Amino acid sequence: MGGAQQHKALSGLAIFFSVFLPFALGHYLSSLLRTVNAVLAPNLVQSLSLTSGQLGLLTSAFFFSFALVQLPVGIALDRYGPRKVQLVLMLLAGSGAVMFAHGNSFAELVVARAVIGFGLGGCFMSAVKSISSWIAPERLPSVHGYLIAVGGLGAASATLPVRLALQFTDWRGLFILLGALAACVGLLIWLVTPRAAAAAPKMPAPTLHSILDVYRDPAFRKTISLMLVPHAVFFGLQGLWIGRWLSDVAHFSDAAVAYLLYLSMAAVIFGAIAVGMLTEWAGRRGVKPLDVAAIGIGLFLLVQIGIVLNFKPSFQTLSVLFTLIGTITGIEYAIVAQSMPASLTGRAATCLNLLIFIGAFLVQAGFGQVLGLWQANVLHQYPVSAYQAAFGILVLLQLPGLVLYVRRRGRAPAPAAVQAQAEGAVA
Structure with a gap:
């Protein structure tokens, strides 16, 4: 049964409750569990006397296993x-x-965190695949935006709601509850989702050559050269180190940190919707999505430079802006899908996931290792200089991509010049 036929077979309300909602709940939980350590970090450090390096490795194990499972999940x-x-x-x-x-x-916690990452590694891809089977093609962009917004809601739920839950249980009890919820969501998908939505033609497994075709594509390389490192930085820091920075450098209480993280994660919802609207608005005026992304990444770097400079009057604002502006990196998927041949888009999304989450693992783990070069105080807090060095290194890693893009943009012929060349060739 084709997507259009399935779309006619079920009403919009039925599709929402039996297709979108069950899979969106999986993506919600994935985002929640990815970012929950940002609030739980003080509890984990106190319970197990973790160093900054261990905390970074523990939390980033999710990204590493998440990345490893992308290709197998895509095949499955x-x-x-x-x-x-x-x-x-x-x-x-x-x-x-x-x-x-x-x-x-x-x-034991690293292994458990890795297992969580393996289990949640297919939430977004499975949601997109299932929804695409039931939703008319012209509605997919907006529905995908709603799905990303649900992920933002999950990230927001990992902040203040988790902080409130800790008043009634400890972090161990919280994870038992989250484990039960994950199992319930899996059963809900199995019981509620129409079987026809799972029907898919059996595709041959991608070969090494077919994967390399993605990396050889100039459009793919051009996009990731600008956006991959900022995307990895956004994922790697928002789920852990922004919260620790607010605690160690700004000296906010755990309750204040949870509130600011709530605002930051909630900003993902508005940021995801705003980025889509802004990109469409700019496109109608002849501005390419990659140009919009370049401007956004420039602003994202300015926020990080503000953190490096330890701009005290705006600690709260910088923490929220980091997440709000960082959502611009999410259009990387759309840019790749639009700029590459249709035969490569599926593999491109999988390869992009693989690179982003490996990058996020390296950022999150590496940030902790850099902090560990300094001595923590009795409260397990690291000095301002440690965070300045760690953020500074990340800024330096992101700058070359933006500079290269600007140089390429400067060398590219203007649209009028291209048209004149074309007319001259025809004449």
Whole structure:
């Protein structure tokens, strides 16, 4: 049954409750569990006496396993459909959360965190694949925007709501609850989602050559040269180190940090919607999405430079702006999909996921290692200079991509010149 036929077979309300909502809940939980350590960091450090390096490695294990599972999950989704795949993966994620709740050492928590990442690695892709089977093509961009907004809601739920939950239980009890919720979402998808939505033609597994075709594509390389590192920085810092920076450098209380993180994560919802609207508005005026992204990344770097300069009057504003402006990196997927041949877009999304989450792992783990070069105080807090150095290194890593893009933009012929050349060739 084709997507258009399926779209006619179910009403919009039925599609929302039986297709969009179950898979969106999986993406919601994925975002929540990805960012929850930002609030739980003080509890984890106190319970297990973790160093900054260990905290970074522990939290970033999610990104590493998430990246490793992208290719296998992509193959499984094509062969077995999102309904079956998500049942297995959400049960695996639930098991990982329970393992985390019972972990008594750094190594046990790292393994558990990695299992959670494996289990949640297909949430977004399975949601997109299932929704695409039931939604008319012209409605997909807006529906994908809603899905990203649900992820922002999940990230926001990892802040103040988690802080409130800790008044009734500890972090171990919280992870048992999250594990149960993950299992329930998997069962909900299995029971509620129409079987036809899982029907998909069996596609051959991608070969090494077919994957390399993506990386050889000039449009793909041009996009990631500008956006990959900022995207990895955005993911790697928002889920942990922005919260620690607010605690260690700004000296805000845990409650104040949770509130600011709530505002920051909630900004993802507005940022995702605003980026889409802004990109469409600019496109109608002849501005390419990659140009919009370049401007956004420039602003994103200015925010980070403000942090490096330790601009005290705006600590709260900088923390929120980091997440709000950082959502510009999310249009990387749309730019790649629009600029590459249709035959490569599926593999391109998978390869992009792989690179982004490996990058996020390196950023999150590496940031902790840099902090560890300084001595923490008795409250496990690191000095201002440690954070300035860590943020400064990240700024230096992002600058070359923006400079290269500006240089390429300067060398590119203006549209009028291109048209004149074309007319001359025709004449």
